[in-house]
Amino acid sequence: MEMIESPNDSHARRTANYKPNIWNYDHLQSLTSIYHEDKYRREAETLKEEVRGILGAFDEEDPLYKLELIDEMDRLALSSYFVEEICESLASLKSSNPSAGNEDLYSTALYFRILRQHGHHVSPDAIHRLMDKEEKLVMSARSDGKAMLEVFEASHLGLEDECLIDRAKAFATKHLRLSNFNDDLDKIAKCPLHWSVNWYNARKHIQGKNKSTLHRLAGLSFNIIQVQHQNELKEVLRWWRNLGISEVLTFTRDRVVESFLWAVGVAYEPQYGSLRKWLTKAISLVLIIDDVYDIYGSNHELHQFTTAVERWDPTEIQQLPEAIKSCFYDTINNMDHEIQKEKGCDSVLPHLKKVWTGFCKALFVEAKWYHSGHSPSLSEYLDNGWTSSSGPLLSLHILIGISHDITQAIHVFNSSKEIIRHSSLIIRLCNDQGTSKAELERGDAHSSILCRMREANVTEAAARGHIKSLVTDSWKKINGLFISAPRSQQPMIRYVVNTARVASFIYQNGDGFGVQDRETRDQVLSCLIEPLPLA
């Protein structure tokens, strides 16, 4: 850990040595795309009507076709155009229950996954029955790889009291290895569909396939929405530059493009532009404040800052740089004004204050542990770590951003505490999986991996295995909570859970935020910058 002397006080400041931002903001401001032209929109509208027709046909006679179509729409990031049609199709599929008596493992697993993904409770019994049957078949016969992959995907929709995930995982793994599907297995084991962000994967899924109506629509939709995202990115970049924070606060990260990518992963749909803008600003602040607590501030300064946030009074802060105070309070106050104006509601500041206070208090607990040399147990660490993940704070911004009615947003926020806690836990655990190596080297505050290593006296690899199992446990809880949530709230809750999906993606290969120039860079390019080549 490198130390730098602060000119104004005796506290030796630390630095994380983050690399400078890699994006050329002038270049990003100058991005243009032909897909802003009206003719593409008109073509997309015509194609949507055609697809609506396809979705309306093939009713009960061919449930498998319909399931595959809906699955394809999800993967192509098209389902948001056909919400009502998909909802009706799934309700009628459920009432006709094509799983009963079905002897095909692939379609049974697909039915189970699609219905559960869309919030319906369906039993896993049919999958178990067919797995039993399959196990009895002579093993020399090659297994059906397609069915095994689907069983594997479906298993991620399992609930807490079901042994589906563990059993199906073992079953599919064994059969896929036998069938030389190792590469596919490694890929989906890392990021199964249910844990993935549709928008991040849509491009790859569309590429090379734009022959059918569906794929042509997906390609056009991707490029048209990308133009809108680019315009929003330009706006948040202007805000960020005017804030001028990265020139003044050199200890922190300049990661506004990645923050925007995070917001796009949570909600890509055109109607959620304000959500993306507010969420990007919130994430940018989260990163600055996190660095203030983790590496920059002294214990005394952090105590002052935490109190000042709780009382919402910047004059309480005497020592930290002016820029921290002004960017923090100004950004949040301005956001409150924008929310009031756009949603026609009263100030949401009391709610924003509450989540920011909770976040800062949790960061302060971690800083105190660090400064006092205290080693928390894993459960002590996680009881605090889900809040320090910023998950509750992000969830509030998301719910405010997608709701027309703020009272409803606050109601869902308060009634979804458990699902928010588990999504936040996943963010914390994924962040620790991705960043603990650098943090261990820097001698930073604790991570869940370090806590587990200490507590169970195990190797880093064993601790990582345990943390992975905690991620799976939280997903099982989320699956159960989502299915039992009121149907009217499920669409909103889905966006909250998307935070866990984005975290899985961002941290799957290391610190996707601190380190910009690897997978995250590729994702920024493919999602935000380069249009998809269309024939």
Ligand SMILES: CC(C)=CCC/C(C)=C/COP(=O)(O)OP(=O)(O)O
């Ligand atoms: C970008 C978002 C919203 C990420 C959520 C987790 C988080 C607070 C990361 C801050 O970076 P870090 O890697 O320094 O995390 P920490 O210090 O909390 O381990």
Ligand SMILES: [Mg+2]
């Ligand atoms: Mg940190």
